[in-house]
Amino acid sequence: MTNYLNNPTSKSAMRVVVFGGYGQLGTDIVNELRSNKIDAIPLSHDDVDITDSAHVSRLIEEYSPDIIINSAALHKVDECESNPQKAKAVNMDSVENLAMICKEKDMILLHISTDYVFDGKSQEPYTEQDTPIPINVYGKTKLQGEQRIQEIGCKHFILRVASLYGNKASTQKKGNFVETMLKLAKTKDELSVVDDQYMTPTATLHIAKQIIPLIKTDEYGIYHCTCEGSCTWYEFAKEIFRLSDISIKVIPVDSSAYPANFERPRYTVLENSNLKKHRINIMPHWKEAIKQFISERRIIENKDKVEVET
Numbered sequence: 001m002t003n004y005l006n007n008p009t010s011k012s013a014m015r016v017v018v019f020g021g022y023g024q025l026g027t028d029i030v031n032e033l034r035s036n037k038i039d040a041i042p043l044s045h046d047d048v049d050i051t052d053s054a055h056v057s058r059l060i061e062e063y064s065p066d067i068i069i070n071s072a073a074l075h076k077v078d079e080c081e082s083n084p085q086k087a088k089a090v091n092m093d094s095v096e097n098l099a100m101i102c103k104e105k106d107m108i109l110l111h112i113s114t115d116y117v118f119d120g121k122s123q124e125p126y127t128e129q130d131t132p133i134p135i136n137v138y139g140k141t142k143l144q145g146e147q148r149i150q151e152i153g154c155k156h157f158i159l160r161v162a163s164l165y166g167n168k169a170s171t172q173k174k175g176n177f178v179e180t181m182l183k184l185a186k187t188k189d190e191l192s193v194v195d196d197q198y199m200t201p202t203a204t205l206h207i208a209k210q211i212i213p214l215i216k217t218d219e220y221g222i223y224h225c226t227c228e229g230s231c232t233w234y235e236f237a238k239e240i241f242r243l244s245d246i247s248i249k250v251i252p253v254d255s256s257a258y259p260a261n262f263e264r265p266r267y268t269v270l271e272n273s274n275l276k277k278h279r280i281n282i283m284p285h286w287k288e289a290i291k292q293f294i295s296e297r298r299i300i301e302n303k304d305k306v307e308v309e310t
């Protein structure tokens, strides 16, 4: 079944407000919506603190969108652990507020969630049918956000994404794994990278592209949305350097080499079961996605070099 986004005669201009719209994923979502001729309004943390429910309500009243996308979150896992009140306020309470507004105004909420809702004890990819059991404050508060949306019962898409990298690095984490590896390789001869955590590196560009066919349906619910395949961070680092023609020694280590104030799930590979069920899964294999990312990054770098030289 399709909703009015698919029917150009039913609505002249579709409008989408994107909280976290200047973040790593939000930036690609806004660009992709605009390339599909959808009116996208990005909101930054400076524009509005999502925990300020009155301000959020006023902006939604003002913009009157058809869809609200929420990519804003407190996702620094260590900060969530040391400041659970703040994590709850951003990842649960403000999501609850958005869901209530959407329910009241009959708007659609597309909310970005995480693979960290799972405990990582599985040995095979998690589907949307598996029971989430988060093991840290970040995962717990993101799951609570999901649950409040479901309880309130607004029209919703909940997208669980994982291990993101994009052209605009995470504004909160001040980077992403790919940029960190490439930067470290400039000053180091060898790097120790964790080889006991399995995940699927996922380019934000492909999530943004996947959102377009998804919002053209009215198949509301939870969706796993990651690239295909899986690897460890060590394997991902090796592939980044191979594709970038960088020769550097990469040493596989256990997570215990990098102690943290939170527990990390060891295996958070997600299966895009629901996207496949609805025959709209367009997520590529992680190796294909990183190859495309590195090659486009090189084109941009070379263009920048030429512009500086001329």
Ligand SMILES: NC(=O)c1ccc[n+]([C@@H]2O[C@H](COP(=O)([O-])OP(=O)(O)OC[C@H]3O[C@@H](n4cnc5c(N)ncnc54)[C@H](OP(=O)(O)O)[C@@H]3O)[C@@H](O)[C@H]2O)c1
Residues within 6 Å of the ligand: 019, 020, 021, 022, 023, 024, 025, 026, 044, 045, 046, 048, 049, 050, 051, 070, 071, 072, 073, 074, 075, 090, 112, 113, 114, 115, 161, 162, 163, 164, 165, 169, 170, 171, 172, 173
């Ligand atoms: N990055 C990953 O690997 C990863 C993995 C799984 C799931 N996710 C989820 O993906 C989403 C997007 O992540 P991302 O990688 O695009 O990170 P990002 O670049 O840090 O984007 C998140 C945005 O939310 C904004 N934000 C944070 N607190 C806010 C608040 N109280 N009010 C308004 N805006 C606020 C941040 O602004 P400031 O930086 O200015 O505070 C930031 O621009 C998040 O929901 C995250 O939970 C990310």
